[in-house]
Amino acid sequence: MGTFRALILTIAMICGLTACADSKESSPVNQDPVSQNNKPATSAASAVYTGTIVYKTFEGGFFAFISTDNKRYTLRHLPEAYRLDGLVVEITGSVNKDIITTTQFGDLLEVDAVKVLDDRHARPPESGPRKLKSL
Template sequence: MKFKELYCVAALASFLALTACSGEEESGENLMAEKSSNAMPEKAPQPASKELPTTLTAKPTPEPIAKDVSVEDEVTLTGSIIFKELEGGFYAFIAESGDRYTLHNLEEQFQQNGLIAKVTGVPKPKMMTFTQFGTVLQVTSVEIIDSSKVTNKIAIE
C-alpha cells in the first residue's frame, strides 16, 4: 500500500512541476514580445532609391598564372642560421623580418648554429620537405656578418 501512495505523490509532483514550468515559458515569451514591441516602433518601408542596385551579379575572377622561379628571382636576406633537430636535423634561416626558410645547398663551413649572415638564394615555395619550416631557400652564396653567437651543433645520436 505504501508503494502506491509514494508512486501517486511522485506522479502528482512531476505533473505540478511540468505545469509550473510551462506557465513560466508562456509568460516569459509574452513578456519578450511586449518588450520588443514597446522598445522598437516599426518603421515604414523606405522607397527604393534609383542609385542602389536591385540585383546582385557575380563576375568570375581569373586564376593567377603560375610563374617559374628562375635565377633572376634571387633574394638576399639578413638573419640567423640555426640548427633544428627534426628528422635527423637541418639548418634553417630566420630573416630579420621574421620570415622562416629551410636552407638547401648550404656549404659545410656555414653550417653553424647561431651564425648571423647575409644569405642569397632562390626561394622554392612549391618544394615540400619534412621540415615544414617556412619556404625552401636554395642557397647560392653566404656572407658572414657575426660569428660571435655561434654555438656548437648538438650531437644527434
C-alpha cells in the first residue's frame, strides 16, 4: 500500500510540475516588466501627487510617501537626490498594483519625476554605514 501512495504522489507531482511549465501566464511578482522607453510598465496612467517623503525603518528601511490627502505609498525608483526624510515634493508617477512588497505601507508608486516644494525639514535618515536604496 505504501508503494501505491508513493506512485500516486509521484504522478501528482509530475502533473503539477508539467502544468507549471506549460503555463502561458507568469507571475508579475517575479518580474520587472519594462516598456519601450525603459520605464517600468505600470497599471495606471501618470498623475501628480503632492505630499511628504518619509523614511521608514521596517524591513531594513525604505522611502515612503504620504500625500496631502493622507494616502500612503511605497516609492519605487526614487532618485537618490530626493531620498530625504521630511522632504515636501510633487511627484509625477503612477500607482502599480501589479507588484507586491513587504512594506505594508499603501500602494506602490512608480516615480517618474520629482519637484521639491519645501526642503526646510528634510534630512537624511539615520541609517548607519550602509547605502539606502529605493525599491
